[in-house]
Amino acid sequence: MADALAGPKTVTGPMIRAWIETSAEVFAANRGHLSDLDSPIGDADHGNNMNRGFNAVLEKLPEGDDIGALLKSVAMTLIAKVGGAAGPLYGTLFLEGSKPLMGKTELSQADLAQFFEDAIAGVKKRGRSDVGMKTMLDALVPASEAFQAETAQGGEILAALRAAANAAESGMKATIPMQAQRGRASYLGERSIGHQDPGATSSYLIVQALSDAVEKASE
Amino acid sequence: MKKLINNAEDVTLEQLKGFGLAYDSIDVHLDPNFVCVAGGVKDRVALVSGGGSGHEPLHGGYVGMGMLDAACPGQVFTSPTPDQMVAACKAVNGGKGVLQIVKNYTGDVLNFQMAADILRDEGIEVRNVIIDDDVALKDSLYTAGRRGLGTTVVAEKVCGAAALEGYDLDQLAALCKKVNTFGKSMGMALTSCTTPQNGTPSFELAEDEMEIGIGIHGEPGTTRSKIKSADEVTEILANRILEDEAYTRNLSEWDAEKGDWVDVEVKDIVFQSGDEVIAIVNGMGGTPLSELYTVYAKLAEVAGRHGVKILRNLVGNYITSLEMAGVSITLVKTDDEILRLYDAPVKTPALRWGA
Numbered sequence: 001m002a003d004a005l006a007g008p009k010t011v012t013g014p015m016i017r018a019w020i021e022t023s024a025e026v027f028a029a030n031r032g033h034l035s036d037l038d039s040p041i042g043d044a045d046h047g048n049n050m051n052r053g054f055n056a057v058l059e060k061l062p063e064g065d066d067i068g069a070l071l072k073s074v075a076m077t078l079i080a081k082v083g084g085a086a087g088p089l090y091g092t093l094f095l096e097g098s099k100p101l102m103g104k105t106e107l108s109q110a111d112l113a114q115f116f117e118d119a120i121a122g123v124k125k126r127g128r129s130d131v132g133m134k135t136m137l138d139a140l141v142p143a144s145e146a147f148q149a150e151t152a153q154g155g156e157i158l159a160a161l162r163a164a165a166n167a168a169e170s171g172m173k174a175t176i177p178m179q180a181q182r183g184r185a186s187y188l189g190e191r192s193i194g195h196q197d198p199g200a201t202s203s204y205l206i207v208q209a210l211s212d213a214v215e216k217a218s219e
Numbered sequence: 220m221k222k223l224i225n226n227a228e229d230v231t232l233e234q235l236k237g238f239g240l241a242y243d244s245i246d247v248h249l250d251p252n253f254v255c256v257a258g259g260v261k262d263r264v265a266l267v268s269g270g271g272s273g274h275e276p277l278h279g280g281y282v283g284m285g286m287l288d289a290a291c292p293g294q295v296f297t298s299p300t301p302d303q304m305v306a307a308c309k310a311v312n313g314g315k316g317v318l319q320i321v322k323n324y325t326g327d328v329l330n331f332q333m334a335a336d337i338l339r340d341e342g343i344e345v346r347n348v349i350i351d352d353d354v355a356l357k358d359s360l361y362t363a364g365r366r367g368l369g370t371t372v373v374a375e376k377v378c379g380a381a382a383l384e385g386y387d388l389d390q391l392a393a394l395c396k397k398v399n400t401f402g403k404s405m406g407m408a409l410t411s412c413t414t415p416q417n418g419t420p421s422f423e424l425a426e427d428e429m430e431i432g433i434g435i436h437g438e439p440g441t442t443r444s445k446i447k448s449a450d451e452v453t454e455i456l457a458n459r460i461l462e463d464e465a466y467t468r469n470l471s472e473w474d475a476e477k478g479d480w481v482d483v484e485v486k487d488i489v490f491q492s493g494d495e496v497i498a499i500v501n502g503m504g505g506t507p508l509s510e511l512y513t514v515y516a517k518l519a520e521v522a523g524r525h526g527v528k529i530l531r532n533l534v535g536n537y538i539t540s541l542e543m544a545g546v547s548i549t550l551v552k553t554d555d556e557i558l559r560l561y562d563a564p565v566k567t568p569a570l571r572w573g574a
Binding site: 044045080081084091092128181182183188 | 251293294296297298299300301302324325326329330332333356361362363366416417421434436438439471480482
C-alpha cells in the first residue's frame with residue numbers, strides 16, 4: 001500500500017554508505033545471536049564471520065558516491081574476509097547486484113528492484129539453491145517480491161523497503177520448520193528441523209538495515 | 220580444552236611458521252596464507268588444493284615434487300578464501316593453467332569457484348575438480364552431496380605425477396575426475412574433536428558409543444551405536460564401500476565454450492570382482508597405528524572376499540580431524556594409468572617414495 005509518509009524518490013550514495021555502516025553495527029550487535037543460531041545446525045561461527053567481514057568492509061570502503069563501486073568494494077572484502085560458504089555467497093550477492101550500478105550516484109526505485117533481482121540470481125546460481133531449502137534465499141526472495149509488489153501498488157521507495165524488510169523477517173521465521181537441503185546443515189537431515197537458519201537471519205538483518213538507513217536519511 | 224597451543228586465534232599462523240621452517244623445499248606466504256613449492260612451476264600445469272586446517276597432513280603436507288604445487292590452509296575447519304587461492308595459483312602458474320582439486324564441502328566449493336572466476340578474468344586458465352567420495356551419504360538431491368575424503372590424497376598424488384609427465388589442463392582435469400569416480404570412502408569416530416576457537420567438542424559421543432559415517436569436521440554420520448569390535452567396524456565400512464551402488468549426481472564444472480558454470484552428471488564405478496585397488500586405512504588423528512593395522516588386516520580379508528585385490532596401501536594419518544579417534548577407509552580402483560602415476564616418484568613432507 002502507498003505509504004503516507006513522504007520518503008525519498010531516489011536512494012543516494014550517502015544512503016548506501018549509511019546502509020553498509022548500519023549493517024556493520026547490526027552484525028556487531030547480533031554476533032552472539034547469529035553464532036548461537038549456527039551452533040545446532042552449523043559450526044557456530046556465522047556471527048563471528050559476518051562481524052569480522054563487515055568490520056573489514058568499513059575499513060576498506062572507498063570514498064565517493066559511486067554506488068556500484070561502493071557495493072563492489074563490499075563484495076570483494078566479504079569474499080576475502082568472511083570465509084566459509086557465507087563469504088562467497090554474500091560476496092556474490094553484492095558483486096552481481098553492483099554490476100549494473102557502476103558509475104551511478106543515485107538509484108531509482110526500478111534500479112533498486114533490479115539490484116535485488118540481480119543479487120538474488122547470483123546467490124541462486126552460486127549456491128545452486130532456491131527458496132525452501134533453508135538458506136539466505138528464504139529471506140531474500142520474499143523481500144524482493146514484496147518490494148516489487150509494493151512498488152506495483154504505487155508505494156514509494158521507503159514503503160517498498162519496509163515491506164521488503166517485513167517479508168524478509170517472515171521468510172526468516174519460515175525457515176524454522178524447514179529441513180535444510182544445502183550447506184553443512186543438510187547433513188543433519190531431519191535433525192535440522194526446528195532451528196532458524198542463520199543465513200536467512202543475516203539476510204533479514206541486511207534488508208532491515210537498508211530500510212532503516214534509508215528511513216533515517218529521509219527524516 | 221587441553222591443547223598444546225599458545226592462543227586460540229594464532230594456531231593457524233603459528234603452525235604455518237613452523238611448517239615453513241621445517242621444510243626448505245616449501246615456501247610459506249602469509250596474508251594471504253598459502254604454501255607452495257620453492258622455485259615455482261615452469262611450462263606445465265600447476266596443481267593447487269586447499270581446505271580448512273585441522274586435517275593435517277592434508278593439504279600442505281602434500282606440497283612438493285610429484286604432488287601439489289600449492290595449498291591454501293583456512294582457519295581450523297573453515298574454508299580458505301578466494302584471495303588465498305588467487306595468490307597461490309598466481310604464484311605457481313607455469314603458463315599452462317592451474318588445476319584446483321576441491322573437496323566437496325560447500326565453503327570450499329564456493330570459494331574455489333570464486334577464485335577460479337577471478338583468475339580467469341585475469342587471463343589464467345583454471346579447472347576445478349570436485350572430490351566427493353564419502354559413501355556414508357546416499358542422497359545428493361536433499362543434501363550438499365557426498366563429502367570429500369581419502370580419495371583426495373590419491374587424486375593429488377596421481378594428478379601431481381601426471382602434471383610432471385606433461386598432461387595438459389584438460390587431460391589432467393579428466394584424470395582427476397576419473398580418480399574421483401573410481402574412489403569411495405567411509406569413516407567412523409570413537410571420540411569427538413575440539414576446535415581451538417570453540418573450545419568445546421564439536422559433538423558429544425558417550426564413552427561406550429561410536430558414530431559410523433562421520434565427516435571430517437565432525438558432521439553427523441549415518442548411525443550412532445554402542446561400540447563394536449575392530450573387525451565388526453571394518454566389516455561395516457568395507458562392505459558399504461565395496462557394495463555401494465552406482466552413485467549419480469550433478470557436479471558443477473566450468474564450461475569453457477559456454478563461459479559459465481554448468482551442472483554435469485557424474486556417475487561412480489561399482490566395485491566388481493577382479494578389481495585392483497589402492498587402499499587407505501586412515502587414522503583421524505587420535506588413533507594408534509597399532510589399531511589401524513588391525514583394521515587393515517580385516518580390510519584385506521573383506522576385500523578378498525569380494526574378489527578385490529589391494530595392490531598398494533597407505534596405513535596411517537593422511538586426512539585427519541584434529542585429535543579425533545576413529546578410522547576412515549578409502550578404496551580407489553586402479554587401471555594402468557592410475558597405477559603408473561601412483562607409483563611415480565613423490566617427495567613431500569607426508570608422502571615420499573622413489574625420490
